[in-house]
Amino acid sequence: MSFTLPELGYTYESLEPHIDATTMTIHHTKHHNTYVTKLNGACSGNAALNGMDLLELNQKVGTDAIPSDQQTNVRNNAGGHWNHSFFWSVLSAPSNTNGPSAELKAAIDGAFGSLDEMKSKFNAAAAGRFGSGWAWLGVQDGKLTVTSTANQDNPLMSTVVGSDACIPILGLDVWEHAYYLKYQNKRPEYINNFWSVVNWDMVNVYYADSVQGKVPKL
Amino acid sequence: MKAISATKATTAKVAGARGIRATCAGRRSVSARAVPLPDLPYDYGALEPYISGDIMKLHHQMHHGTYVKNFNGLLEKQADMENKGDYAGLISIQQAIKFNGGGHVNHSIFWNNMCAKSDYVEPSGALGKKIEETFGGLEALQTKMSAMSAGVQGSGWGWLAYDPAKDSIFVTTTANQDPLVTKGDFVPLLGVDVWEHAYYLQYKNKRPDYLANFFEVVNWKDVEARFAAATA
Numbered sequence: 001m002s003f004t005l006p007e008l009g010y011t012y013e014s015l016e017p018h019i020d021a022t023t024m025t026i027h028h029t030k031h032h033n034t035y036v037t038k039l040n041g042a043c044s045g046n047a048a049l050n051g052m053d054l055l056e057l058n059q060k061v062g063t064d065a066i067p068s069d070q071q072t073n074v075r076n077n078a079g080g081h082w083n084h085s086f087f088w089s090v091l092s093a094p095s096n097t098n099g100p101s102a103e104l105k106a107a108i109d110g111a112f113g114s115l116d117e118m119k120s121k122f123n124a125a126a127a128g129r130f131g132s133g134w135a136w137l138g139v140q141d142g143k144l145t146v147t148s149t150a151n152q153d154n155p156l157m158s159t160v161v162g163s164d165a166c167i168p169i170l171g172l173d174v175w176e177h178a179y180y181l182k183y184q185n186k187r188p189e190y191i192n193n194f195w196s197v198v199n200w201d202m203v204n205v206y207y208a209d210s211v212q213g214k215v216p217k218l
Numbered sequence: 219m220k221a222i223s224a225t226k227a228t229t230a231k232v233a234g235a236r237g238i239r240a241t242c243a244g245r246r247s248v249s250a251r252a253v254p255l256p257d258l259p260y261d262y263g264a265l266e267p268y269i270s271g272d273i274m275k276l277h278h279q280m281h282h283g284t285y286v287k288n289f290n291g292l293l294e295k296q297a298d299m300e301n302k303g304d305y306a307g308l309i310s311i312q313q314a315i316k317f318n319g320g321g322h323v324n325h326s327i328f329w330n331n332m333c334a335k336s337d338y339v340e341p342s343g344a345l346g347k348k349i350e351e352t353f354g355g356l357e358a359l360q361t362k363m364s365a366m367s368a369g370v371q372g373s374g375w376g377w378l379a380y381d382p383a384k385d386s387i388f389v390t391t392t393a394n395q396d397p398l399v400t401k402g403d404f405v406p407l408l409g410v411d412v413w414e415h416a417y418y419l420q421y422k423n424k425r426p427d428y429l430a431n432f433f434e435v436v437n438w439k440d441v442e443a444r445f446a447a448a449t450a
Contacts, residue, residue, distance in 0.1 A: 030423040076371050130317045131394040131413070132372030151372035175372070176414035177423065185280040185415065 001043060001050060005029075005036045006085050006218070014093040018193040020182045028088070031177055035080030035152070042073045049074065055156070055215060058082050062159030075160070079152030083134060083171065085218045086154075090170050090206075092199035101204040103211075111144040119195060121146045122172075126191045132175040135191075137203075138166030139210035148174075156215065167215050169206040170198065248300050250293035255279075255286045256326055264334040268431040270420045278329070281415055285321030285395070292318060320395035324375055327409050333437035341438040345407075345445040352387050363389045363410070364429040370412050376429075378408040378441070380448045387445075405448040408441045 005028070008014075012024040039057075043049040048067050052060065057078035060066050066074050100108060105115065112118040118137070126135035129148040136147050138155050147155055147164040158165035172194055179190035206216045258264075258278055263271035292315050299308040340356055341349055353359040359378070366389050367376025374393045381388060381404055392398060398406040410432050417428035 026422050034423075072371075131374075176418060180414060180418040181422075184276055184419075185284070 001053060003036050003039050003043075003054065003081060005033050006088065008088050010091075010093060015091060015197045018094065018196045019091070019179075019190075023177075023179065023181050026181075027084075027173075027178060032081070032084040035077045035084065038073070039077040039081050042070055042077060046070065054078060054082055054085075054218070058154060058156045059158065061153075061157040075157070076152050079154055079157065082156070082218070083152055083154050083173070086168065086216060087171055087173055089202050089216070089218060090199050091197050092202075094196045097196075097198055097200050099200050101200075101207070104204055104207045107144050107207070118144070118146070122170075123188070123191050126172050126174050127188050129174050135172045135174060136166070136168045137170040138168045139207070140166035142211065167206075167210040167213075169210055169216070170203050248297045250290070250297040252290045253286055253293070253322060255283050256329065258329050260332075260334055265332060265435045268335065268434045269332075269417075269428075273417065273419050276419075277325075277411075277416060281413075282321065282325040285318045285325065288318040289315070289322050316400075317395050320397045320400075323397045324395055324409060324411070327406055328411055330440050331408050331410075331437055332432075332435045333440070335435055337437070338435065339438060341442060343442060344449065345438070345442045348387055348445070359389070360433045363408075364426065364433070366391055367410050367412050367429055368426050373413040376410040376412060377404075377406055380405040380407055380445060382448065385449070405444065407444045407448070408436065 008024070008028060011021075012028070013021040015021075015024060043052075043057075046067070048065070049057065049070060052065075057066075057074055061075045061079070062071070099105075100115065108115055108118045112121060122135055122137055125146050125148040129135060129150070131150065133148055133150045134152075134154065136149065136155055138145055138147065145166055147161075147166065149155065149157075149161060149164065153160060154171075155161055155164055155166040155168050172191065174187060174191075179187060183190040209216065255278075258274070261271075262274040262278070265271075265274060292311055295311055296308055296315065299305070299311075340346070346356075349356060349359050353362060363376055363378060370376065370391050370393070372393070374391055374396075375398075377390050377392065377398050379388055379390055379398055379401075380386070381402070383403065387407065390398075390401060390404075392401060398404050398409075410429065412425060412429075417425065421428040421431075
């Protein structure tokens with residue numbers, strides 16, 4: 001199976017001033033693109049991997065379905081490709097965001113007490129992830145949960161993330177490349193500003209799908 | 219009653235001999251000693267154009283500075299927990315101590331591993347010979363260390379290390395701020411920070427370019443001194 005770099009669906013400047021255009025350009029055309037290239041390199045000509053789509057590759061990380069000499073390759077590059085494709089889809093221009101749906105808001109209130117308390121928990125997970133990784137809002141056994149993962153791991157990789165496995169409905173890249181040009185070491189400021197560019201319309205769709213046990217359709 | 223008095227007396231004797239204050243419970247009282255942020259052995263701009271002054275300043279003051287601040291706070295907490303006998307608490311903060319203390323240890327080595335280009339000399343003497351024997355020369359070592367450091371997934375460090383058990387030098391990497399000692403009884407000779415903060419403002423995603431330029435400002439005199447100390 002051959003993978004391609006997806007279009008953003010908006011211009012590189014769209015998320016200004018919260019996420020700068022230069023970061024979006026490099027993040028998409030260099031970092032994400034490299035994951036796609038390397039994933040294609042790993043899969044092409046590999047009988048075991050060639051038949052799997054991106055979702056399956058992620059879900060099978062850490063299992064026998066992936067040849068042992070490709071485990072790290074798949075974990076990093078299938079993870080990187082899925083994570084960034086998902087990330088672009090949950091971002092949008094600041095003026096475009098409508099907030100969580102009634103159903104999602106109710107679930108947030110139920111799980112965390114309020115939207116602000118959920119954001120607090122999410123922000124702490126994002127700020128507290130040491131080194132490179134991601135913060136996630138996801139659905140686990142029908143309930144909302146906040147988790148974080150290292151490097152390019154994600155909650156779909158149930159074998160490696162164990163009890164943190166869930167269906168992601170929102171994610172935030174906290175690798176330094178995601179914010180360094182504009183924020184330098186000030187990761188908490190980047191995390192705060194992220195909320196201004198969340199595409200709640202898409203998150204609402206992912207939530208509605210997740211309660212039926214369906215993973216985000218990228 | 220007698221048994222407790224005997225314990226107290228013994229504790230007091232031992233404590234007296236070691237100069238440590240004994241508490242009534244028979245536990246010595248520990249206190250944390252604040253670790254200072256070390257100065258760079260050169261100005262922020264000294265490594266230009268290989269590593270920018272902007273990066274050096276941010277890297278030293280904000281990144282290393284934050285590790286030191288956090289580490290000191292954690293050392294205080296640890297001493298407090300030890301004094302209170304809160305061992306579960308003490309264990310719960312060890313991860314944070316590894317992160318922040320490791321950050322301090324690693325960066326302290328790193329600053330000294332580099333020097334201005336005008337001060338650059340290639341390795342010679344015992345280390346020079348060891349590099350020749352082990353890798354085939356400086357260029358081969360740099361190629362290997364660059365490749366391994368470029369391959370670090372996420373955040374971490376590349377190392378030229380000394381193994382006292384085998385009297386050998388080798389290249390390896392560690393993740394996040396794990397000090398080299400977490401991989402074994404090895405001595406760090408030369409470290410290269412490959413966290414994105416170490417190069418992003420200047421090199422963006424081009425980590426290999428950063429690594430090539432890093433080798434232009436390696437302070438081999440410092441690396442030789444570490445090797446000499448390890449093999450003394």
